[in-house]
Amino acid sequence: xxxxxxxxxxxxxxxxxxxxxxxxxxxxxxxxxxxxxxxxxxxxxxxxxxxxxxxxxxxxxxxxxxxxxxxxxxxxxx
Numbered sequence: 125x126x127x128x129x130x131x132x133x134x135x136x137x138x139x140x141x142x143x144x145x146x147x148x149x150x151x152x153x154x155x156x157x158x159x160x161x162x163x164x165x166x167x168x169x170x171x172x173x174x175x176x177x178x179x180x181x182x183x184x185x186x187x188x189x190x191x192x193x194x195x196x197x198x199x200x201x202x
Contacts, residue, residue: 163187163195176201 159169161179165187170179176192183195192199 161196161199164197165190165195173202 155171158171158173160172161170161174162168163170163182163186168182168186170182179192179196179199183190183192187195
């Protein structure tokens with residue numbers, strides 16, 4: 125006859141803890157793949173959901189005198 129409920133619970137808990145560490149739930153790779161807006165001058169990448177205001181801030185700080193079409197020729201407002 126083998127083990128009672130306490131032993132079964134302990135084994136299940138240990139198995140669950142061991143398996144929980146094996147699966148990474150990081151969003152880093154997904155975020156890196158979503159960076160598909162790229163500055164044509166300095167090649168800095170931005171997330172697809174970036175707003176025009178943030179792109180203009182990039183242009184003002186890095187490429188003064190350029191327009192949004194100079195830096196981001198393929199970007200279209202969403």
